[in-house]
Amino acid sequence: MKDTWKSRTKAVHAGARRSQYGELSEAIFLTQGFVYDTAEAAEARFLSLGEDEFIYARYGNPTVRMFEDRIAAIEGAEDAFATASGMAAVSGALSSMLRAGDHVVSARALFGSCLYILEEILTRYGVEVTFVDGTNIDEWRAAVRPDTKAVFLEAISNPTLEVIDIKSVSEVAHAVGALVICDNVFATPVFQRSLDLGADVVIYSTTKHIDGQGRCLGGVILGTKDFIRKIAEPYLKHTGAAMSPFNAWVMLKGLETLDLRCRAQAASATALAQALDGHPALNRVVFPFLPSHPQYDIARAQMEEGGTMLSIDVKGGKDAAFKVLNALDIFTISNNLGDAKSIVTHPATTTHQRLPDDQKALLGITPGLIRISVGLEDTGDLIADLTGALATL
Known part of the structure; x- marks a missing residue:
């Protein structure tokens, strides 16, 4: 039945985890650590983490996991990793998959901090970045190369509201095996499904519409389970970009009315x-x-x-x-x-x-x-x- 739920229903119910107390509103698990009955149980959990098991809040937390499952259900993604801010999501998605010598093509019209990451930080570590007019598909075709690892774009640019043809850009990127990373903040998960249009990874600053009331910072990266758990998660959990449980709870409440x-x-x-x-x-x-x-x-x-x-x-x-x-x-x-x-x-x-x-x-x-x-x-x-x-x- 859950597979047939519409987005508004998923925004209220998806990913819910209830404790033994049967609470109606999602619980805030304000804990950074978790305990084990025995030393053997601790060893087993570190060797292989179960679906509903946690080790440390930087790696995962029940409240944060509820938010990740819910936003993934709304977006139509296999998985998600929640971050401390929208920019942590942008930098984490890019940095986790790139290394010195890689090539990225990006739309030129971006939020100032996104430009800083691409122009200053990635290039500092040997990543080559080519900027194009995101609305000109011919420029994308000319810039993408066999060694291009990713293309980055804002679905609607900040602040000039340029709209990028995600389907066409994705076709160009996928022809050389590059991943399409799409910042979908202005379009919102309500009005656009960028994964359906060809994007491989979708990013949100949850500080914006998802919170919707100016309370908390947050971000989220959405994509395939392989990208989230094998590429993004190892980088994010070791560099400390995790969303706090309290902020995740605020975002859960925001999703209900998004x-x-x-x-x-x-x-x-x-x-x-x-x-x-x-x-x-x-x-x-x-x-x-x-x-x-x-x-x-x-x-x-x-x-x-x-x-x-x-x-x-x-x-x-x-x-x-x-x-x-x-x-x-x-x-x-x-x-x-x-x-x-x-x-x-x-x-x-x-x-x-x-x-x-x-x-x-x-x-x-x-x-x-x-x-x-x-x-x-x-x-x-x-x-x-x-x-x-x-x-x-």
Whole structure:
């Protein structure tokens, strides 16, 4: 019966483990260690770990395992490993499978910390990285080589919301035996199944939509059991990227309402994008389900909804953008996203501030760009707040 459950049902029930007390809400096992009845039992567990056995919280924990099983069920993955943050998931997925001399091809439009890992950390240890325009399949074809081990991309880029054709990129990568690692944060597990589109490994910062209320850091890597347990887990458990049991419990609670929250947020994001499209104070509105979006057809083919994020480019550059940000009443200035509260960010001076101006220009991160994460407030109030702030210009 569990195999026929829909995602919303899995988000509430999948992976549940109950103790002898029969608790309804998942238990938080706040323990870093586990005990054994005998020395022989300890030896046996270290030799071969059973399905529901644990050694040390850095290796695994019952609460964390519940979260891993549940998100894997929702995503349609064989297995998952939960990490301390989204960036621990990104760095862990890449570092666990790469070594000096390997080649990676990556989309150029990425979150600033992802760029740092690819540009600074991997290359420091002898990994060669080639960046391409992720929306141009010809550039992927030209960059991928017989020795390419992985391709990395954000399904929807941060903050310019470029949409990558995952199926086409996967076909190019798989032709040379490379794994496709996809950061699916903006698309969410509700609106896009990247594994079904050809990705081999999917990454989330659970800090975003999965928590959804700005409480805890977390990340997760999803893929085949072989990748998670034979490649990712040995690296992650020895380098200490494990998610805490308390944070895993928070993420479990977040999953229960993930579908409901994301659908409400996406409906508001769509209405907001439509209301702002063509506004005289804006150079452009970027939202995957607006017909003006350059990858509109790909977005409609890959995603169920347009997501919870949009970006606007304010005429007048940084000064005008700051004036709009400071005039908002409901939207909160912060650098998080996927929250129940609506959030605005100025990427050029915050999340992507370290990039040189020419690279910002290449990525479309203009001085007037504002990234908007739409929350759960009344849609009409959000539209009135933003249009009112734009009116101050």
